[in-house]
Amino acid sequence: MSHLITLQADVAKITEDAWQFVALPPSQQEVRKQAGKVVLFKLTGEQTVTPEQIAGTLIPANGKVMVPLTVFIARKTELQARLDQHEVGVWLDTHESLTDLNQAQEDLNALPIIAVHVERFADGRIFSLGTLLRSRYGFKNELRAVGDVLRDQLFFLKRSGFNSFAMRTDRSATEAIASLNDFSQPYQGAVDEARPAFRRYNR
Amino acid sequence: MYKYDEIDQSLVDERVAQYRDQTKRYLVGQLSDDEFRPLRLQNGLYIQRHAPMLRIAVPYGMLSSKQLHKLADIASKYDKAYGHFSTRQNMQLNWPLLEDVPDILAELAKVEMHAIQTSGNCIRNITTDQFAGVAPDEVVDPRAMAEVMRQWSTFHPEFALLPRKFKIAVSGTKQDRAIVQAHDIGMEFYLDAQQQLAIKVWVGGGLGRTPILGTVIREHLEWQHALTYCEAIVRVYNLHGRRDNAYKARIKILVKALGIDEFKRQVEEEWVHLKDAPNTITEAELARVAQHFEPMPYEVLAHHDASYDAAIASNPAFAAWAKRSLHAHKMPGYRAVTLSLKTHGQAPGDASSEQMHAVADLAAQYSFGELRVSHEQNLILADVKLSDTFALWEKARAQGLASPNIGLLTDIICCPGGDFCSLANAKSIPIAQAIQMQFDNLDYLHDIGELELNISGCMNACGHHHIGHIGILGIDKDGSEWYQVTLGGSQGNQASLGTVIGPSFSAEEMPHVVEKLISVYLSERNGEERFIDTVRRLGIAPFKAHVYADKNAAKAEGIA
Known part of the structure; x- marks a missing residue:
């Protein structure tokens, strides 16, 4: 069963996902430690994606695809025709920059969907990113939270402009x-x- | 004080239901420990050494008699019949059961109280001067703005999960009593050249592991923009604060790293977009909230009261108490009265349920049914007639609330420490008690005069040791408890951070170390000079020399 909640005219529904989430290939990065503890959160602006990962990302040939921001920026020409068909969306991590997105895509409303990926639910940057996308960049289409999305953050996500929530699959989306x-x-x-x-x- | 309307009440009621459901899901295993942690913390619930600790919000330190009675009842029913008043003006229960917390919250909601955002990585309780509204040196009563800001920060969706905790203090007096410079944001209200309410905004202060005093980010902000300007600051912090390292995650580290000029530039750039947004405070809203803080229906009284003067003249014990515990009031014939929670030998800031009921009754009888919690961890009746102070003293004394030590060495500010807190490296309450017993002679205590002694059981600095004239910090060395001493810290307009005097001491040594520091002061002071002023004049060298003289001598002998 789908774990996607969408808000349509303020009514929440469980819906089938029309989008294929395009992941980056695994990175070879080592686990970082600070003060003896594993670093759980990436720094805002930190470059974490390698050219090899970008080149190696497999984008399905057909259907609607939601691609990582770095891939979108580097391979936009390749995606342009599908973008014109409204079949390309973008997802970014909470440490990535909206300015980068906006530079690559001046009219954000040409994107039917933008998703913010939250690696850990306690990363509140997602709320500012949602707020900025709606209020500063005037993004009007589907804004989705993906990743470690749990019900106890939903109210804040909704208030921050998200209208689509890909809930973590080990929990009930209906509840x-x-x-x-x-x-x-x-x-x-x-x-x-x-x-x-x-x-x-x-x- | 502020009274809830339907909107305020629905919010706390819905919070109870939400938290009840979260607790239920945790107990049946639908929420993991890691997932439940930020939820319970944002409701003030810590898992502690012996039992959970629940921190109840006391917004800007204001309580009604009814609320204090309720706190006393809750402490009796769900805890060991006492509570601890903290340096953040809140109240903490040390022994509640995790399963009972939803019921405790439901009880609190009945008296317009809650535990929302009393911990966790979010905007915490907004604190202010305990003499707000009655202080003669007050320019602006900060409480209406504090309440407007409390509402704005409650469940603010964008700032629900910040890199680290975020503390705001507001003040409206010439002499700062809210330590605005030691907060993430400090707001100093004043009247500008046009006699309009304006705000001087400080940012990036904080104690803890890396104590830093705040910097002014804006000298003049019109009051209407208080919320949107804070949003700009907190947004820059939320996006760029360091989440990779909890010890470097406070806004003060970001401000230091960027420099105040660059930080300010980013904030102002953000604010261009936020200025005049709907969160801009309206005249009507400030007026609506301010009507809850109108002056009390004071009687017209003379400056002097004959019965009071007679009691002072005939009763030295009352006179000693009055000298320390009565504070100037803007209305003639009235005083603010501090009830001491620092009885020698008691844990500083603790009050039994019986004491809480008694204070609630005293507030109802003598002070319009309201009271305040101070960040020095005492309780204040803000509006007492001079002619009532003697009767009040007798009743307070019977409850052990009239130690004449306010502002003196034994009015120790102290965190719960290693006896209760799982973060602590060392015990703090027994150190406070030992020092209080060492200085049990009242005449001596009064001779030493004004002195602030702060104790924290770890570098999180809940006891604000950095700004104590004498600061004591519990540290852990190879599994045993040691105490580091700082000198020369202070709160107020001339806020300063203390300097470490040297190697740390064992618990047993501490009362004597304090005694030695005091003896240097007593022999070196000029006339009426306060301890802190002597330290500022001489520096720490003579204090250090005397404290370590024995140790150095012992070492020298050992070598010989």
């Missing part, structure tokens, strides 16, 4: 839907409702 509405009257304005409580109600 997770309830958490999209954990709070009915949030205080502050955010992407989904720009007005804070004090502008929405006569308090």
Whole structure:
């Protein structure tokens, strides 16, 4: 069964995924340690993808594909025809840059989907990235959270502009839907409702 | 104080339901330890040495009598009938059961309280001056803005999982009492040349492992922009703060690495887009919140009260207490009163349920039913008539809440330490108790005068040891507990960080080390000079020489 939740006109549904997620080939990078502990989070702006990985990424020949940002940038010419057919989306990691994406693709709304991949659910950069994509870059199409996506972050993801959630497959997506509405009257304005409580109600 | 409307209430009620469900999923194994950790932490629940510790939010330190009664009842029902007031103006329970926490939250919600964002990598409780609204040197009552900011930061979706914890303090006085320079963001309210409310914004302060005082990022910010400007700061931090190393993840490290000019440039660039967004505070909203902090219905009183003067003249014990515990008030005939949670031999900041009930009753009887928690870990009744202070003192004394040591050496600021906290390297409460017993002579204590002594059981610095005139830090050396001493730290406008005097000491040595530091001060001070001023004038050298004299002599003998 699908683990994809999508919001359509504010109604959450479990839907079949029309997109093929294109992963990078495994990297040969060694595990980094700091102060004796394995480093769990990559630094913002850190270059983690090698030219070999980009060249070696296998992109399915047919159907809708969601490709890594680095592959999109390096191999855009190759993808252009499919891009024109609205069959190419882009995913980026939480340590990657929206400026890079925007430089490669000035009109982001030519992309039917952008996904942000969160390697660990505790990485809150995903919320700022979603917020910026919606508010700064005016992205209007499907914005999806992928990776370590768990129900207890759904409310924040929704408020940060995400409308599509590829839930971790070892958990129930059906049950997770309830958490999209954990709070009915949030205080502050955010992407989904720009007005804070004090502008929405006569308090 | 602020009263919840339906929106505030629905939020805390929904939080109880959410957390109840999260706890249930954790207990049946649908949430792993790693997944549950940030959820419980953002609800103030630590897994501790003996049992979980639950930190309950006391927004900017304000409590009503009703709320304090509730805290006392909760401590009796779910804990060992006492609570610990912390340097973040919150209250902590040391022995609740993980399974009971949802019920505790439900009880708290009934009195407009919660434990939201009292821990975890998010925006924490916003703190301020314990004398807000009554201090004579106050320019702006910071509480309405603190409440507006509390609401904004509660479940802010973009900042739900920051690189590390994030603390904001606000202040509206000439003499800073909220240590704004030791916070991730410090906001100093003032009236500008046009007599408009403005904010001086500090950023990148913090104690902990790498103590740094904040830097001014903006001298003048119009109050309407407080939230959007904070959003710009926190967004830059959220995206660029170091998540690769927990010890380098606070905003202070980012500000240092970029330099304040570059950091400010990035913030201002972000703010161009956020300025005037709907989160801009409206006149109506500030007015709505501010009406909850209107001045109390004070009586018109004379500056002096004959019964008070007579009690001072005839009762030396009352006079000694009054000298330390009564604080100036903007209204004639009123005082703010500090009730000491630093009775010698007790854990600093601890209050029993019985004491909490008693304080709640005293607040109801003498101080319009409200009280405050100070970051020095005492309780304050902010609006007491001078003519009531004697009766108040007698009742407080009967409850062990009237130690005349406020602001003196034994008014020790202290974290729970190794007796309770699993982060601690060393015990802190027994050190505090030993020092209190060493300085049990009141005349001597008053002769030493104003002195702030802070103890932290580890470098996380919950006891704010860096800004103690004397700071004591528990450290671990090869599995045993040692104590490092710093001198010359201070809070306030001239905030400074203490300097380590030398090699660390054992627990047994500590009372004597403090005694030696004091003896240097007593022989060197000029007239009425305070301890901190003597340290500033002389530097640490004479103190160091005296403290280590015996040790050096012993070493020399050993070599001979």
